[in-house]
Amino acid sequence: MSAVLNHLIHDQDVDTNHRALRFLTAGSVDDGKSTLIGRLLFDSRAILADQLDTLEKRAAGQPIDLSLLTDGLEAEREQGITIDVAYRYFATKHRKFIIADAPGHEQYTRNMVTAAAGSDAAVVLVDITKLDTTQSPVVLLPQTRRHSLLAHLLRVPSIVFAVNKLDAVADPGPAFEAVSLALKAFARQAGIEVAAIVPVSALRGDNVTQPLDATWYQGPSLLQVLESLPSVQEKVECNLLQPVQYVAREGEGTGNQPRTLWGRIAHGQVKAGDAVQILPSGQQAIVAQVRRAGSVVERSVAGESAGLVLDRQLDVSRGDWIVTPGTATPKQEFEATLAWLDTEPAVVGRKYWVRHGNRWTQARITAIRHRLDIHSLQESDAEQLAVNEIGHVQIQTQQALPVEAYADNRVGGALIVVDPTTNRTSGALLVSKEA
DSSP, X not given: OOHHHHHHHHOTTOOTTSOOEEEEEEESTTSXXXXXXXXXHHHTTOSOHHHHHHXXXXXXXXXXXXXXXTOOSHHHHHHTSOXXXXXXXXXXXXXXXXXXXXXXSGGGHXXXXXXXXXXXXXXXXXXXXXXXXXXXXXOOOHHHHHHHHHHHHTTOSEEEEEEEOGGGOSSHHHHHHHHHHHHHHHHHHHTOOXXXXXXXXXXXXXXXXXXXXXXXXXXXXXXXXXXXXXXXXXXOSSOOEEEOOXXXXXXXXXXXXXXXXXXXXXXXXXXXXXXXXXXXXXXXXXXXXXXXXXXXXXXXXXXXXXXXXXXXXXXXOTTOEEEOTTSXXXXXXXXXXXXXXXXXXXXXXXXXXXXXXXXXXXXXXXXXXXXXXXXXXOEEOOSEEOXXXXXXXXXXXXXXXXXXXXXXXXXTTEEEEEOTTTOXXXXXXXXXXXX
């Protein structure tokens, strides 16, 4: 039996009522993200026996390369970098975790955005060996600032800075304090609320799962911080918003067989007898049944996948939205923050495909209000947005969409932008409050 299964079966102290924490590791290339995750997996006994044997054979008597636990692609192993997002699972006596290891290279920033969109927390690694800690203030790496800003813009609730490679610094105490001051100053300027700043050595294991034994740091270990962070819970006591992902019909042939409208509830709740409205058609009906996992249930709430059976047949298909009547106003023009991820710049007037929930429609940028300088955090005029740049834009869509402010809901307020020629994911749109 694998070590992870043995741990989960015999450790009965895991709090099953405490939701799993989904977090990503981010930061610049070679900051030690994959090694940190490998250390968490190794110290929590979440490594399969055959994986451990393989790593020990590769090491040939040398220390195990823990980064290989997440860098699974052949290209990643050859180049020693992370390219794709790798997901891993582990559990302690107090919490369950789902980790996303995001790449640090600028050209793979789109993968980091993908990982951040569904995360409860972000651990941004800072390689202290790359910084001049004698300089005042310490100058942070551009990718550290970019990933922190993206995590903040993507509404990741908890952002933790892990200052890594303390084992490679002659006098770690003052060096950590200097970097902490720089991180706090940057966070204040960017409006980021920092959950914690912790010193670690992912390679040696210092302050990762066990508290650091040092006179200059008396705070918690990284694992203790992660165990204390809250999980995201979308709003339940509010109006219903549910994107339709799939329409299922019972029985064979045609006729009046009931259809079930499946989708994951973005916010609110629904029960039999509730009045609902279908967008964009605007038709209304009453919910006859609520289904979940093949069974009829009394109600379903935000975060759950539910199937709704209506009291009458309506023309509903994938991409439609189910809402509480009169609570959503579809719009064709709105303001949004745009994180641009494509090598071809974003320009005013060009047509793109956008996806909102499960609906695809054409759209174009009608204006670029400003571009954000990640170094100075100042806004400047711009005619286009280059790869990895962030700006504020006005969008016009071909079809009206029930968009919401991203700050209020991550499903109703997010759209992805796709290049119609190359089919590349070109950007992420986060709808603004003023929309």
